[in-house]
């Protein structure tokens with residue numbers, strides 16, 4: 376599904392990613408764990424084309440997308456829910472959902488999204504900014520899924536949201552992974568959430584992956600700390 380080889384990127388002349396390598400199969404969930412400032416967000420933004428690749432290659436579904444624009448990558452099937460969700464605050468819930476499917480023709484995905492996330496049904500006309508943090512996260516996820524991605528990149532989806540919504544999101548993503556073969560790259564601090572969803576976990580330090588661990592190993596604090604470089 377995605378193959379990343381020797382990926383380098385950064386901000387201006389400041390290099391941040393130093394040779395990232397990984398591959399993923401359809402329906403696989405990969406967790407990424409690392410301390411603040413290690414390059415997790417930079418990696419996701421490089422994969423979606425918001426930050427330019429300076430060296431290396433990104434192949435998605437057998438196609439070289441290393442220098443493709445963000446919208447081309449979105450059309451190819453890479454979805455992104457950034458940290459802080461980035462929903463349109465002044466647009467209503469239904470308008471936000473429409474924005475998610477705008478680049479995709481054919482039948483609307485909104486009824487399907489409301490089936491996946493019934494909590495949005497009673498909020499359709501409400502402006503995005505009138506939603507709670509958890510509701511906004513669900514909206515951001517539904518908006519991303521409305522573009523029918525094959526792979527979604529999630530940056531700290533549980534940040535600042537209540538446990539019941541975290542569980543609801545984990546359950547739905549677990550279901551979509553199986554039913555749609557949805558691939559997920561999950562940057563997350565919530566160990567329980569990663570453990571629930573991820574098939575494997577990559578540890579990032581200073582812009583490169585330094586280890587791969589199994590989700591079960593996440594409960595072994597000593598192993599995790601050692602890999603994180605504590």
Ligand SMILES: Nc1ncnc2c1ncn2[C@@H]1O[C@H](COP(=O)(O)OP(=O)(O)OP(=O)(O)O)[C@@H](O)[C@H]1O
Pocket residue numbers: 386389391409410411412413414415416417418
């Ligand atoms: N727009 C920017 N311009 C310059 N440097 C940046 C920019 N954004 C991030 N950085 C730097 O790049 C490095 C990696 O940041 P990044 O946000 O990718 O880390 P992270 O692992 O996602 O951390 P966090 O958990 O804090 O979000 C940090 O040193 C950060 O200061």
